[in-house]
Amino acid sequence: MTATAERSTTMTIFRRPESTEGFWSWVTTVDHKKIGIMYGYAAFIFFIVGGLEALLLRIQLAGPNGDFLTAAEYNAMFSTHGLTMIFLFVMPISAAFMNYLLPLMIGARDVAFPRLNAMSFWLFFFGALFIYSVIFFGDVTPPLGVEGVPGNIDPSQQTLLGGLPDGGWFLYQPNAGPSFSPGTAVDFALLGLQILGIASLVSAVNFLTTIFNMRAKGMRLLRMPVFIWMTMVVAFLLLFSLPIIAVALFMGTFDRAFGTLFFQAAGGGDPILWQHLFWLFGHPEVYILILPAMGIVSEVLPVFSRKPLFGYAAIVFAGGGIAFLGFGVWAHHMFSSALTPVAQAAFGLSTMTIAIPTGIKIFNWLGTMWGGRIRFTTPMLFAVGFVAMFVIGGLSGVTHSIVPSDWQQTDTYYIVAHFHYVLFGGSIFGLFAGLYYWFPKLTGRMMNEALGKTHFWIQFVGFNLTFAPMHWLGLQGMVRRTWRYAPETNFGPWNLAVTIGAFTIAVGILVFMFNWSWSKRKGPNSGLDPWDARTIEWSIPNPTPHYNYAENPTVTSLDHFWHMKYTEDSEGRAVRRDDADDTIARLEHDGRNPSSPIHLPNPSYFPILMASGVPLIAYGIIYHRGVAGKLLILIGAVISIGSLLGWGMEPLEEPHDGGGEHEPAMAEAH
């Protein structure tokens, strides 16, 4: 870039970072696009880690009496697989989409609080590393186990993988309490989730403020793309569910670190309280995982059906309805925990009502496709796959609301099948649809369609081969979280099929990774509007210029970009305007040539510094009994509070007298 403005006299601790390329530009960036990309890549790395953990589980279970993993390793693998996929993959990759797309879809320059946004990412990233750092910094005192039961662990047999958190992703008490999990693995999980929670809470505040206050002129709430609506709903869910899990995590940490008695039955505590608090967060959490994918699918289906989204308002309000009802169904995760019959009936009924808004969405998606001129591109295949797989997962979900039936299914592979159909067949298929759909927005290139379709079909077949047999296994009585099974159970053949399916999925993911890295460099140029899209993020050049919109857009309708290109004939059919191609050429030119200089928030060191202090405090809490721990808490607090002070004194944007930081002529994409 050109010479920057003369240094201001504002008091700061550091020189303001100036890099626009390379390592430091990413570390110090406050640009929502770069932050979104970092979220995406970080999340995908953890997707691979979580996937490898799943493959290890499947090798162990491929045949009867597997001896590939020890019992301790098996416990650690299924727990860490769940934690990783939920908190380190689906949530952050949804955050990646929200970060990248939210300002683009509402026509804004950035989010409301760019530096807080950077801090959210670094808190997530350090929190994730913190959880996995238990391998290096954990104290692997083995669990006591129960005498005589296979799987009781001898300290000399402690292994690397067995040292990972092993209490299940839900960390049920008292199993995750100090007496049954005396090592530090669970502490790392509890405090790591606390850090991730702070990151998500800050993001939620940030996104809501952005949506409420920074929409383009004319973009009223009911003209927002459905993905933005779902972002808003998810942000509210985070806002209201995270504080509850924060309290539960604090209680768990206090029990383990400071000897409180919240969940210690021997001291009068109530382990069931953990379940209530956990699922009061945990059920909204599953909607936090699925709603962004529903938003993505609601964007993809209309584009490739060449029809407006059927029942836009119904889909929007159904999303809100799901979120609202989501706070009233948590105890259906606990039907086997001795609830009163009244509570069981009430939560069974409230669970059934969830099917209503969900059904509305499904029928609206089908209505969108009905009679459309459908193009089966890769994103469309994944979106349709989402709808089909989610229906199967949804139907098995409804069976859980029937309490006696749920008792039969609880803790069997039927449950595992159910939530993988909604979270993998649902969320992850939807997220892949989004990755293929918005790839040109990131890179200006198209992904290879043949490879994309290959990926879809391999993953689709592999997915069903993996998770459909789990229904049968569950109904036959195969229990979740069991390390091995006896040959007499006859679980062997289906388990082998499941394992083959899991490796098939892995092959599909490898195809995707190859396609992504190849297309990023060699893919054909996408132009401005590769999909004949409807929403305004496609009205600016690809890849997105670093300033987003050269001029602040004005929106006059839902699907504004579509209406710039199409009009209706006398019978209400869409007809492409004669000047549509000229419009696109003009947008391409204007989007790259801002008429006046655009000033963006400057990069800053403080978000990453602030975030780096927090894991230090967490290490300190785990090892607070020693001097090193107390010292770590102090150092972490000094770093974080010091960064906040520096942050407060640093202006968001350096004064731009003189130096042209973002000359229009220099406006090239990053």
Place this chain on the structure above:
Amino acid sequence: MAETVATADTHAADHESFGIDNRKLGMWLFLSSEFLFFGALITNYLVYGGDTFGATVVPREVYDIPFTSVSSFVLLMSSLTMVLAHHALTTGDQNGTRTWLLATAMLGSIFLGGQVFEFYEFINVQGMTLTTNPASSAFFMLTGFHGAHVAIGVIMLLSLFGMAKRQGGLSQQHGMNLELVGLYWHFVDIIWIVIFTVVYLLGAV
């Protein structure tokens, strides 16, 4: 945390907006989350607070209601001085702003001192510690987290006071900071009213 995307060509008028400053809206949203945080902590206390846990000492037996009433009154008065600080700023009375900010911080500190004394009494005189029983765990966790919120509020108030002192007054931008700290401070007070009523008064009857 004072930041908005205040780019040269981005004014509120160019955007659809709720008409509330970004920072203030962000603070409201954050506080809505905080209500759930304390809601969970209070619920946690209600779950355990009624039990006797054998013969061990439980919180409701050791409350000193007159003492806590006085410290609660002090905290409530700090909300008044907070409002006066804000009012002084809107009328351009920089001296008054500084005075009332300092008064608010002082009252908050007195409340914290009272809490430290109360904890000391409970632990050393009454023998009720964090680990005596789940009710005492819940009590100390709830009031402790509230105390931590008050302490953070005092730090923010003193930062504002320091800023006002050093720069000879609070500018327009810092005026918003004062409003934000004020919102937070009133929230901490409101939560205390609930805690004092539900945990202390209703617990003691």
